[in-house]
Every structure is written in C-alpha cells, then in structure tokens.
Amino acid sequence: MGVGKVKEVLVPGPQGTVMVEFPDGTREAKVQLLRPVEDAQPLCRLSAGECFGELSLLYNTRHLATCKSVEPSVVYAVPYQVFKQCFGKRERPQVQAWIKLLDEVNFLNPLVRSERAEVARNAVGQMSFKPGEWVMTQGEMTEQLWFVVEKGGCNMMRKDSAGQVEFSAELRRGHHFGERAIFLQQRVAEVTVQAGPKGMCCLVIDGELLRHLPLNVEGQETDFGVPGTRASLVDYHRGAAAAQRVKDEIPFEELERRAVLGEGGFGAVYLCQRRNEPDVEYALKRLSKGYIVQANAEKQVCAERDILSMMDSDFIIRFFGSYQDSEYVYMLIELAPGGHLFQLLCDKPQVLLSDRPRGSAAMFYCGCVTLALEYLHERRIAYRDLKLENVLLDSRGYAKLCDLGFARFVLSKTHTLLGTPEYMAPEMIDPPHAHNHMVDWWALGVLAFEMLSGQAPWDSMGYDDNPMGQLLALRESFNQGLPDGFLPAALHLAKHFIKQLLVVTPARRLGANGAEEVKKSGWFKSGTFSWDQLTARKLPPPYTPPPVTYSEEEIANAKPAKASRESMAESRNKLFVQSTTTDDWAADF
Template identity: 30%
Template structure:
C-alpha cells in the first residue's frame, strides 16, 4: 500500500508540473496517474521518431534525451518533455542519452479520462423546496424517542443486526424499519468505524434510490437506526423465486442502482457491497440500496485499501490490494447485471479463495448463457474490464457512458428519476404493517450484557 501511494503521489506531482495539466481537477490527475506506464530506454534508443504519428504522450521522469530534426542541426538537451500529442506527425526525433525512464500515456486513454466526475445528481436535490422538506423532517424526528414506537415484527437479520418493523404509536399509519445493533458484538469485532461511517453517509444520502436514515438512538446494550420502511421485499427474494429476470426487468432495477451509485460517486463515496440482497423494493416496486456498512467517503480521485465486499462481487484490484476507488462499484454493477439476467453471478467457486482466482482470470474466460443478449453481454464486459481506467462509468463522462450504452437505448431515465414509469413488478403491500413480502424470522432471545465502558458511540 505504501509503495503504491508513493508511486501514485510521484506520478501526480509529475503531471501537475506539466503546464497544460495545471488546471485539471485533482480526481482527473489521479486517474491519469493510474494509467501512466513506465517505459525504460537505453542510450541511443529512439523515444520519438520524426515522421511517426503523434498518438502517445511522454514524460521523462529520469535521465535526459536529445532532440534532433532534419530542419535543425543543433541538438537540444531536455530533461522534461511536456507536449501533449495531437494527431499530427512528429516534427523531430528524440533519443535517449544514457538510461532514460519515461511515463507514457496513449492518446485514447488520455481522451477518455480528461473531464471531471459528472455531478449528475446533485442538482435535483439542492432546490429550496427540497431543503425545506428535509429541515421539517429533521425537526420532526429530533423530537421522537424509542418509546414512541411499537415493534410489529422482524423484517430481516444480518451478521451484526436485526431489522424490526415499527409503528409510530400516535400515528398508526406511519411505519419505519428499526435496525438494532448489539454494541457488544460491534466492539468485539472492532466495527465501530464502519458503523459510524454508515451513519454519517446515510444521514446525507438524500436520493430516492437510497433508503433513508432519519435518526439514531442508543441505550446501554444497543444502537438503533430508524430507517424508511420499504415493504416490497428484497430483490434477492424475487430473483430466487423467479430464477432470473428478462432484459426489461433487469434494465429497470439496474437503472435504479445506477442512479444510487451516481449520487454516491459524485460525492466521493464508494458503496462496495452491491448484490441483490442489498437492494430492497418499496411499495411501488422501485429499488433502493440498503446496508451501508462497507460504504466509505474517500473523496474524488482518492483510493482506499480496505479489503471488503462479497467474494463473488469483489473487483480484481481489491483482491490484488492495489487500492480501489468508485470504479470497484462499476465492476460490481457488471456482476449484478449478469446475475439478474442469468440467476447466478459469473464468478463463483466452492470457497472465497477459488472465487478470487476465477475473478483474476477475467470476464473473457466466462461463457455467457444464451439468454444474455449481445448488447447486455457487451455492457457486462465493458463494466468488468480488469483495468479500472477502462471501465464504463469510470471515464470522463462518468455514469452517462453507462446510461448511453446500447443496452439502455430508449430507456426513460427522466421517468425513472421522477418515479413516473411503471416498475416491472408491483409488490402487494396491504398497508403500513404488511410484512408478507419478507421471510419469517424468529424472535431474538440472546440478551447481550450492557456495555458501560464504550465511549465511542457518544455521537450516535
């Protein structure tokens, strides 16, 4: 990790010293630094040959070169070469003097990456009307306490928590999901950081495609997260019952996920746990992302090195510990599309290590089922490129490149954002307390000891 960071930092500094690049935002410089390749030359080797097409950009990071052309007899020593190449031909030759190391980027990669992360979704959530609504909501929830709710039943269980359906006592038509986390379990597994990060990210995630967190509570034994109740059930349950989805159905759910990821990525947040189990349906059948335990605010153009995620969905750079960013979510999106269309993910082994080895062989080694159309297969392969800088969604137009892909041709993105298009499946939800779209879970009988020592959750 340290070696990777030092090299990346050096490359970014080199790029920043190029006059043409000084106005580029930090995240774009960071992406360019990722795709620079080191090339070594010996004394007398041609770096650039006069008359060749200029489609590669060189930065000399070590050593010196000499420039000579037919029209200029004198040689000019240059220790730094910083001309971005256009499609024209080279007007001079450049050869190495002694050993030379160059950082090289080809024109195509450069064109793909120049352009910032598109802030596609910010605008629609920043109007005065929306701000006023959020303020009124915050005022209301700041005045409620745990004793204002009745527990109806359990909607789900996870490794650290269970989710209860609760009803507001003085307004029986309002129900919520209450996520209950055992403090002792969190402390024993050192998950404090993840839990606080989850809270911080979710409190700011005001997207119709992300489940809302309204407020949090705590007592000596538990932490509580009061969430929006989505009673349409998990997407995973629907997929399990149907076996697989057709193109139209998959397109709709993938569209919802893309909108959620666009919102997060434009704020420098990576999600890192995309899978059908973490996608839930509301009463209309629209999909929302839940469970932000692995989400992390890394900032635009920054990387993180934590190994986390579900084995079948983990990107190769996470397995190889090269550092990862929002492009890891683009990879997972490709895996999700494949699983929704076929019923199972493309990479899976009998244990995580076998799965990781299959992932490292690459998507081109996978045989696609006949039911996956050509354009859907093309989308999956372009999302699951081994090199993160080549992935759709991680280039200059960001998420727009995914939305403009042939597989989404004719899809009504505006209608999806406004909630005016019909979902492919409308769950039966008979009132605010209907839990029939969820599996049955027994009551939790394990009563943990009170946790008196921990001060880490004071801000919860």
C-alpha cells in the same frame, strides 16, 4: 507445504491432529489443514515475473495452493517482515492526531466526521516554520495549499493599497489560512503570514482536494446556495429534506414494534410504527454494541449513520434517526416491504428470466441502481457492497440501495479489503487493494449478469467457507474473461453493457467518465426505457410486491429480546478486514 503420509492419529476428529511423514521429516499437523492428494487440481502455471504466497503473508492465512517446480528454476523469496513493511497498507500513526485536529476546525463543520478523517488520511503532511519565518507574503505567488495550525501560532495581516494595515489576526491551534485563494482560484496571496515567536507547525492539505469538498468561503460564487451561509452548506450536502428529518428526529419512546423483519450482521430489524401514526411504518435496525466492538466495526457503524443521515435520494433507503441504550444502538430507516432482488430471483425467477421484452426487468433495476450510485459518487462516496441482497423493493416495486455499512468517502484511493467476494473488483483484490468508486461499476456488471442469467459470472471453485480461496480463484477467472454464450444472442446489447463494466483496468471500465457514460449505454437506449420517467418514478416497475402480512410468531418476537449469537454468525457472509481505535464510537448515537 508439501506431500506426506499420515503415520499416526494423535487427536481424532476433524479438529484433531496427526503425525505426517514428509520428505524432510515427520511432524505434527492439524487435520483441518490437510487434504487428500487426489483432490488437488492444477490452478495455473506461473512463469517469470509472476508471484505467489502474497495473500497468506498479508492476511496471516494458510497457503491456499501447493507450488511445485516443473523445471529448474530460480525463485526469489521475500521474508515475511520485509514483505509486510513494503506492501502492507498501514495508516500513518499521526493520522489519528490529524483527525482530532480537523475536528476542532469550525470551517469543516459541514462535513461529517468520516469525511474529516478522509481529509486527514490524504493530507500532504506537516510543515514547520521557525520563529519569525515568513510563510506567505501579500501580492506574491503562492502554492494552492491549505494550512491548519497544529502547534505554535502565526500572525496574519493584510494591507490596503496605501500600505496601511487594514486587517490583522493572531492564529492558534485549529485556525487556518489559504482557503480563499484555493476556492477563488487565485495564485497570488491576499495576506501576509509570519510564524509567531515560538514558531509554528501546520497540517498541509492539497488545494485540489479541498475544492472537491462541499465547503464555501465568503465571496465564492457557487451553485449550491447563498455564499457564506452555513445553511447553504448543510442543505447542499445533506439535502434540505434530509437535514429537516434529522432535525425533527422521532422520539424513541414513541416507536412501537409490530413484527420482526429479519436478523443479520449484528442484530435484528423490526417493523415499527410511531404512536398516534398507525398508517406510517418504519424499519428499526437494532445493533448489539458488544458484537460491534467484538468485530472491530465501530467506525463502520458510525460511518453508516453519518452517510445515511446525508442521503436524500428516491433510490436509497431513507434515514429518520438514531438512538442508543446500554446494550444496543438503533437506526430508524425507511421500510421497503418488497424484499430484495435475490429473494425475487429465487422465489419469482420468471420476473427476471421470463420477462417480455427479455431483459427489460433487469434494465429497470440496473437503472435504479445506477441513479443511486450516481447520487453517491457525486458526493465522493464509494458504496463498495453492491449485490442482489442489498437492493430492496419498495411497495411500488422501485429498487433502493440499503446497508451502507461499507460505504465511505474516498477523495483519492482507499486500501481496505472488504465486500462480498463474487462482486469484488480486481483492483480491490490485488494488493495493496487501492480502489475508489469504480469498484461499484464493476459490481453493477456482476449484478446485471446475475439478473439476466440467474447465476454468477464466475465459479468460485468450491471455496464457500474460505473467502481467501474464493478471491484467489475469482481473480484468476477475471483474467480469462466472461464465459462464452452466457446470454442468448437476442441480448447482445445487454451482453455488451456487461462486458464494458467487467473490464479489469478501472480507467477503461464503463463509468470511468461518470455515471452519465453508463446511462448513455446502448442497452438503456433500446425499448421503451426512459431515464426521465425513471427519475420521476413514472416508469412502470416490472413487478409490484403484494401487501405484506406477518405471522403470529413474527409479531410475538417483536418484543425486545437479546439477539442470538448463532443467527448473527450465520448471517455474516462478507469479507471484512478493518480495525479501529475509536473508544467513544457510540457517542454519535
């Protein structure tokens, strides 16, 4: 990239091309990639040890700034292919095979597919044993590892105190061993395992990772049900009420559409009622299969359905069932008629900006979101898309999280770059984008800032149509800290709360030691706020939405119709970088 002068217009118009004379010669250039020199503003000055150009290399975008030497310098350049090989986060090619293997393991049936996929991604690796080789011996010390047979087989036996074999089994693909020692925290092997006549290849999982999953083995004492029963596993992970709702899914043909609630992403959302139950209303989310495939978002949609089906929280939108036809997939969810917080901030700013005592409304909504995040994080789920638009109000005025399309199980770290730029945490932006649930606490700080001040913490510097430009500008702003005087002096506790959340280093961020750390913040201890009353939904909301009425046009548009490509494109305002190779993704619906 350099400075040049336009010599000739080859194709007129903003999408055209021109001939530009640069110091090193004249060449053709696209108009949309050029900008007047006088518009260029200095962003920063780089010194020894700093770098530039990594975003354009990782994501195949054009350079977002011009770099000019201001003194004699030595700059080390890394070739594109070498950089991608070293820093590009790629899923190991064998992971898909490991996911398929774990799908065959009955012990993992209580997990949804996206959880099993996360286990596969965090596997230690494969381990091979020669024919007749001893894997472990009864009574000897053993590593806290879980073995899943992938190829070949082994013989497992256990002897009694007299040395007589009291148990033996032959294990093949999909069988496993080592889980009892892990869950019962035993360092001595209970059985002897020997590779079979053809040898054996196993997928190996770290025992500490396995212990974090909602699984159980015979003889293990747990806090979530009767040991060794399948029902206790499902009830713990989904919640008994959620499990019953999925079991009693409402037949699709009994749903009647009453009005259009909105359009976005990949389709429309309808107000629905169940035939013969006119007093109960639902929201039916309709997603176009074609647009989902076009955006490579199959895994995202399936994961959202999986996670929603497990939710049983008063602060997260409830899920009632999923369906599909030849063109669409559908998700039936709880209706939240009060709109979202961004709409409240725009239409009724006095609720958030003129409340008495000042900041009490934002505290109430932050409390609701904190309880929702606590519920998700306890289940090792990172939400990753917190923003005002994704916090809905129910008929009473209580806040609920919606849109779990970017949520995923995270057992260690994940490396996807996604979300809404203004809410993305530094570790998610910085290559290789390694992050976990701590990004949600950063986003809560941004959310609190917006509700208390009416604006975002940092200026995205006019990069509205260029997400990568936003990321570059925002990331630079994070290091500079919050602007001075962003809140009045009377809100010093709220200001301290936000500053504790918007800490660049995740380990030092409020919430690093769990949601309880956030709940004990001095801000929540002020005034009449009570976590017990909020959890019991007895705390008076700052705003009660009025009854909703629907226009004749909204009712008329409730009839089945193909979604508009233009409306979907306009509503898709997120940065989402992820690919999928799943061919039968709609089967789960």
